Amino acid sequence: MELLILPLVFSLVSLVIPKNARKLVALLGALTSIVFAVVHWANFQPDSFMELYANDGNLFKMSFRIGYDGLSLAMVLLTNIVTFLILLGNYENPTASNRLFNSMVFLMQFALLGSFLSFDLILFYIFWEMALIPVFLLAYWFGEKDRKKVLITFFLYTFIGSLAMLFSIFYIGSLSSSYDHEVLVSIEMDVKTAWIVAFGFLVAFGVKMPLFPFHTWQAPTYTKSPMAGTMLLSALMLKMALYGVLRWLLPLTPEAYHCYKYLVIILGAIGVVYGAIIAIKQDDLKKVFAYASLSHVGLIAAGLMIVSIDAFSGVVIQMVNHALVAVGLFLVADVIERRLGRRNISELGGIAVRAPKFAFWFTVIGFASISIPFSSGFIGEFLLIKEILLDNIWLGILVGTNLVFGCVYVFRAYQLSMNGKKSSFEFNDLTLSEIITFAVLALIIVVLGVYPQLLFDLVKPSLDTIVSIIKDSSI
Amino acid sequence: MIALITLFITGIITLFVAFLRKPVLVGIVASIGLVGAFVGLACEYISGITLFSEYGGLDFNSTAILFSSVSIIFTLLLVWSGFKPLTENKEHAGDHIALLLFSLCGALIMTAFTDFFMFFIGLEILSIPVYALAGMKKADSLGSEASLKYFLTGAFSTGVLLFGIAWIYGATGSFSMFEIQNAILNNPPSSLLYVGILLVLASFLFKIGAVPYHFWSPDVYSGSPMTIMGYMSTVIKIAGFAALLRLFTETFAPVIEMWQPIIIVVSILSMFVGNLSAIKQTRMRRLLAFSSIAHVGYTLLAVISFDTQASGLYYYNIYYYLFAYALATIIIVTIGNAINDDEDLIENWTGVGRKNPFIGFFVIVAFLSLAGVPPLMGFFGKYLVFTQAIGEYPIVVGLALLNSGIAIYYYLSVIIKALKKPAVETSEKLNISVLQWVVMAFCVIVLLIGGFVLPLA
Numbered sequence: 001m002e003l004l005i006l007p008l009v010f011s012l013v014s015l016v017i018p019k020n021a022r023k024l025v026a027l028l029g030a031l032t033s034i035v036f037a038v039v040h041w042a043n044f045q046p047d048s049f050m051e052l053y054a055n056d057g058n059l060f061k062m063s064f065r066i067g068y069d070g071l072s073l074a075m076v077l078l079t080n081i082v083t084f085l086i087l088l089g090n091y092e093n094p095t096a097s098n099r100l101f102n103s104m105v106f107l108m109q110f111a112l113l114g115s116f117l118s119f120d121l122i123l124f125y126i127f128w129e130m131a132l133i134p135v136f137l138l139a140y141w142f143g144e145k146d147r148k149k150v151l152i153t154f155f156l157y158t159f160i161g162s163l164a165m166l167f168s169i170f171y172i173g174s175l176s177s178s179y180d181h182e183v184l185v186s187i188e189m190d191v192k193t194a195w196i197v198a199f200g201f202l203v204a205f206g207v208k209m210p211l212f213p214f215h216t217w218q219a220p221t222y223t224k225s226p227m228a229g230t231m232l233l234s235a236l237m238l239k240m241a242l243y244g245v246l247r248w249l250l251p252l253t254p255e256a257y258h259c260y261k262y263l264v265i266i267l268g269a270i271g272v273v274y275g276a277i278i279a280i281k282q283d284d285l286k287k288v289f290a291y292a293s294l295s296h297v298g299l300i301a302a303g304l305m306i307v308s309i310d311a312f313s314g315v316v317i318q319m320v321n322h323a324l325v326a327v328g329l330f331l332v333a334d335v336i337e338r339r340l341g342r343r344n345i346s347e348l349g350g351i352a353v354r355a356p357k358f359a360f361w362f363t364v365i366g367f368a369s370i371s372i373p374f375s376s377g378f379i380g381e382f383l384l385i386k387e388i389l390l391d392n393i394w395l396g397i398l399v400g401t402n403l404v405f406g407c408v409y410v411f412r413a414y415q416l417s418m419n420g421k422k423s424s425f426e427f428n429d430l431t432l433s434e435i436i437t438f439a440v441l442a443l444i445i446v447v448l449g450v451y452p453q454l455l456f457d458l459v460k461p462s463l464d465t466i467v468s469i470i471k472d473s474s475i
Numbered sequence: 476m477i478a479l480i481t482l483f484i485t486g487i488i489t490l491f492v493a494f495l496r497k498p499v500l501v502g503i504v505a506s507i508g509l510v511g512a513f514v515g516l517a518c519e520y521i522s523g524i525t526l527f528s529e530y531g532g533l534d535f536n537s538t539a540i541l542f543s544s545v546s547i548i549f550t551l552l553l554v555w556s557g558f559k560p561l562t563e564n565k566e567h568a569g570d571h572i573a574l575l576l577f578s579l580c581g582a583l584i585m586t587a588f589t590d591f592f593m594f595f596i597g598l599e600i601l602s603i604p605v606y607a608l609a610g611m612k613k614a615d616s617l618g619s620e621a622s623l624k625y626f627l628t629g630a631f632s633t634g635v636l637l638f639g640i641a642w643i644y645g646a647t648g649s650f651s652m653f654e655i656q657n658a659i660l661n662n663p664p665s666s667l668l669y670v671g672i673l674l675v676l677a678s679f680l681f682k683i684g685a686v687p688y689h690f691w692s693p694d695v696y697s698g699s700p701m702t703i704m705g706y707m708s709t710v711i712k713i714a715g716f717a718a719l720l721r722l723f724t725e726t727f728a729p730v731i732e733m734w735q736p737i738i739i740v741v742s743i744l745s746m747f748v749g750n751l752s753a754i755k756q757t758r759m760r761r762l763l764a765f766s767s768i769a770h771v772g773y774t775l776l777a778v779i780s781f782d783t784q785a786s787g788l789y790y791y792n793i794y795y796y797l798f799a800y801a802l803a804t805i806i807i808v809t810i811g812n813a814i815n816d817d818e819d820l821i822e823n824w825t826g827v828g829r830k831n832p833f834i835g836f837f838v839i840v841a842f843l844s845l846a847g848v849p850p851l852m853g854f855f856g857k858y859l860v861f862t863q864a865i866g867e868y869p870i871v872v873g874l875a876l877l878n879s880g881i882a883i884y885y886y887l888s889v890i891i892k893a894l895k896k897p898a899v900e901t902s903e904k905l906n907i908s909v910l911q912w913v914v915m916a917f918c919v920i921v922l923l924i925g926g927f928v929l930p931l932a
Contacts, residue, residue, distance in 0.1 A: 035749060059863075122858070126849035126850045126854070128821055130849060130850060132848075133839075133848070140894065141894075155883070159848075160880035161548060162878075163877070163880050167872065168860075170862045170872065173862055
């Protein structure tokens with residue numbers, strides 16, 4: 001239980017500690033939650049379910065079941081590590097000693113952990129919605145100018161998407177005696193009911209991921225948010241949606257699986273190509289990475305719909321990889337912006353000479369994002385593209401273009417900003433905290449790229465269960 | 476019964492205490508009376524003994540006690556929250572609070588009546604003091620307009636109600652709820668009865684401010700003082716719904732197929748009209764008026780689907796929804812009282828969250844709860860009402876959720892205004908008394924944890 005409560009405690013604590021200690025306490029707090037998560041990991045049997053809390057008081061038909069299996073634990077580890085890295089990467093910014101900033105980051109972590117640990121649908125919805133408030137306030141308080149309209153659009157978009165899910169939740173709840181995960185999974189529905197339920201979930205998850213037609217909030221919001229907000233949005237919040245598909249959508253509505261399978265794959269494939277092409281033409285570094293994120297997530301979403309253990313393993317490792325790469329790329333954009341006050345590719349150039357360390361780490365993260373071998377992205381994209389190819393060769397080729405386009409936009413961004421004639425501006429090289437952030441990111445990416453079994457062993461039993469649920473009922 | 480008598484006597488004592496020209500004393504007497512009434516209610520419920528139990532006109536069963544107790548709590552909170560505006564005019568300090576107490580007596584009768592006679596008396600006792608209170612600020616022309624408008628429309632709806640009661644008496648030969656129900660069950664319902672029910676329903680929709688009888692509410696809400704507006708949208712609504720439940724889900728339950736479609740249409744219309752009109756409002760009380768119309772629409776969902784629930788549960792759902800709604804409204808009323816702005820523009824809320832971070836937090840909680848964002852109580856209220864209705868009316872619930880999406884827009888813009896830096900930096904602080912802090916803290920804490928600790932009654 002301390003796994004979940006700790007961020008909430010730190011969120012309150014960071015409101016009251018004195019100004020000069022805030023940065024350090026925040027880092028320590030994030031580190032503590034990593035330690036707790038690792039301890040849980042060490043004591044965990046991969047094929048078991050660890051229940052942290054449950055209360056069958058029959059209050060609102062909720063079971064309040066909080067716990068984790070391998071998949072949830074992997075997401076918890078990811079959340080805690082990424083939160084720590086976000087705080088570390090942000091260490092040099094003035095916002096790092098703002099109490100509201102730290103408080104909101106921890107509140108966000110709490111909401112995310114809650115949604116990963118909930119095995120009760122209403123509880124999941126509560127945490128899912130709760131995650132919206134801190135990230136909105138972060139962007140509202142610390143974002144760039146002209147943000148108000150963009151943020152209202154973002155809030156409305158995701159809130160209305162979530163209301164569609166709420167409808168599905170109420171609908172499935174009226175068929176069930178409880179909102180507990182096990183009870184809901186065991187419900188038998190006809191195809192039409194399952195389709196109605198699945199539709200609401202798809203809208204909510206599609207908005208949050210975002211899938212192709214629902215993506216219009218993404219790039220403006222990423223651009224206007226402060227760096228930490230963007231990282232939280234792209235690295236963690238969208239994982240909630242992907243995780244939601246694995247944990248709730250697929251097991252709850254396997255009866256309608258064949259109805260939405262190709263819908264999602266095609267939308268994902270469109271997102272892959274569409275996002276990549278737009279990313280190539282962008283001038284704003286943050287926008288390049290925002291559309292790159294759309295492109296990568298399209299691939300993951302398409303992979304989610306191929307029900308096989310390989311595809312799901314690819315999804316999980318790609319989720320982890322995408323989170324780490326997103327943090328790295330947005331940190332790159334922030335490093336440039338913090339020093340120069342701008343991040344337009346056309347006004348940059350020649351930074352590599354001034355700041356060789358930065359150039360090195362940018363290269364590393366760039367390579368990770370185009371998934372070269374020995375990076376975790378390679379394993380993930382390989383598995384995903386292989387599985388989609390086996391399902392449908394044309395769709396496989398379409399999503400495979402991701403690799404090619406990825407090279408184009410990442411290298412274009414790198415080349416135009418880092419290489420070229422010697423720049424006319426000063427550029428201080430990376431500070432220690434930034435180097436550590438990049439190094440930790442690179443380390444995890446390489447370790448998972450060389451030895452992905454570390455992650456697969458943890459999540460395989462839970463993925464097996466999900467695969468078997470769908471296989472059993474759709475035949 | 477003890478509660479009713481206590482409140483009535485307290486009201487009279489308050490009037491006499493007011494001769495001393497000491498508002499604080501009036502406040503203390505009123506608070507003691509309200510707490511006493513609450514304790515009396517609780518004692519009667521726990522011991523099971525009622526005073527004057529042989530008198531059949533009022534029946535304080537568990538539902539009535541549920542609704543009465545929250546009415547008393549909210550009146551107490553409102554008296555504390557609006558203590559300064561209520562007692563601003565030292566000549567009339569006692570009158571205002573006494574009128575509130577008398578009106579509350581009417582609310583209690585509305586929750587517990589067993590015949591049309593008591594119902595009518597309760598409705599009038601509830602309404603007449605509020606007609607006067609709406610025009611509390613005599614110099615304010617808008618206030619006088621509100622008072623007159625409320626009185627005229629209210630009197631008209633009373634007339635309609637009496638007319639309806641007459642028709643029902645003609646059809647069934649009785650004023651008593653129990654006998655009317657028997658008459659409906661034993662004889663085939665006549666068109667006489669249908670007309671009566673329709674007229675009674677119309678006057679009800681008038682009182683709770685549902686579309687198409689909602690036109691008075693924005694004007695009256697925006698003209699009345701903030702505290703009285705809070706009273707109208709909390710206690711009067713709670714009493715109105717309590718009476719609506721007693722009449723329609725018990726007495727008129729056998730002819731459900733006649734009034735159910737009407738309420739469905741009214742519910743959908745109320746949601747849409749309320750939310751769409753609220754988007755463009757520039758005045759806080761008008762915005763609250765339209766949002767309260769929308770909330771009435773949501774609550775009516777629980778009335779139409781009452782027959783799908785296991786016995787008595789729908790009472791709890793409506794009670795819970797209104798409880799959450801009223802708590803959030805009281806926070807807003809209290810902050811509105813603190814801003815103390817006669818023009819009542821939403822613009823003037825700009826930066827209240829900057830002046831005091833706690834107020835900013837309260838504004839966020841109150842409006843998000845109204846919008847139904849978890850984990851606040853407003854979400855659980857919506858949860859209860861919508862899950863109750865979704866089995867039979869999935870499309871209506873879908874429309875209601877769509878409306879929650881519309882509503883988040885204007886709630887969010889108020890939140891953003893409150894958190895924004897004001898254009899002109901003013902050093903003047905918000906003037907908030909200790910009592911108002913207590914009221915807001917109580918409401919916020921209940922809104923935050925109410926979803927998890929309030930046991931199912």
